[in-house]
Amino acid sequence: MEIRELRLLEEFHQAYELFDDIWRPDPRNVPMPVELMIAFAHAGGYVAGAYEGERLVGASVGFLAADRTLHSHVTGAVAGHGAGHALKLHQREWCLRRGLERITWTFDPLVRRNARFNLVKLGARPEEYLERFYGVMADAINGNDESDRLLAVWRLDRPAGTAAEVAYPSVLADSGGRPVIKPVEEPAVLVATPPDIEAMRRHDPQTAREWRLATRETLGGLMAAGARVTGFTADGEYVVERD
Known part of the structure; x- marks a missing residue:
């Protein structure tokens, strides 16, 4: 190439x-x-x-x-x-x-x-x-x-990462393909993602919209409050740490 x-x-x-x-x-x-x-x-x-x-x-x-x-x-x-x-x-x-x-x-x-x-x-x-x-x-x-x-x-001085291996609680979890928000106050949390949002938009747009709004509320809300995304797990979850 x-x-x-x-x-x-x-x-x-x-x-x-x-x-x-x-x-x-x-x-x-x-x-x-x-x-x-x-x-x-x-x-x-x-x-x-x-x-x-x-x-x-x-x-x-x-x-x-x-x-x-x-x-x-x-x-x-x-x-x-x-x-x-x-x-x-x-x-x-x-x-x-x-x-x-x-x-x-x-x-x-x-x-x-x-x-x-x-x-x-x-x-x-x-x-x-x-x-x-x-x-x-x-x-x-x-x-x-x-x-x-x-x-x-x-x-550009940062090395490539590795998939995070953590056992933090989930503030946004995947339950049978649907997003579930959980009240979590711990300093480090996980925010799930759907396996294939592009296919979901085609075949189940309502659930895709639920994922959008839930991610906006959890990940967006955490970042707006000063939390930092520090990694991504092998299971497709953002690792988010509060200051």
Whole structure:
């Protein structure tokens, strides 16, 4: 696999088509227009693709932000190629060469595989819960769900994490596929995630909404009160510690 910055008009169009294939968005809600990719690349931002031969299997677009930071706005990859991880490592080296100290991005707290990738494989940590951050997103992945997001912060001197092995009480638990909030006052708690929220949005949107609201109340409420997310368990739970 070759990771390289995109420079040519046809490459930006390839990235646009890749994102379109992944998200299948409403035409008014595309993840990243071609003209913005061109502008970010020209202005010194990060626009890169992962190629297997001539085929683009992943792409990522980010822009420079305050405090020596790259904000990675959108990354999409074809499953099964390792392109997402390869792009993140390329992003890290790109930032280090420019004296940047961290990479930020947003992700849906309900998508378990993304939480595991971000917290365990990379060692990033969520530092803010963003309620309805993008409004309603009309695409095949988000399914018109409200777009609560976690702001992930990857400090580039931080090593990759490991799945946390803890026995803390659950403030949000999975009971037969439904979320159950429990009154817990301990200093460290667990917040569960559903195994596959994307499938749930398609087949059981009411339960998917229950998970959204329960996660907003528990994880969002804890973080708003100053609690820190310190890990992610092998069973798909956020580890949250109160100060």
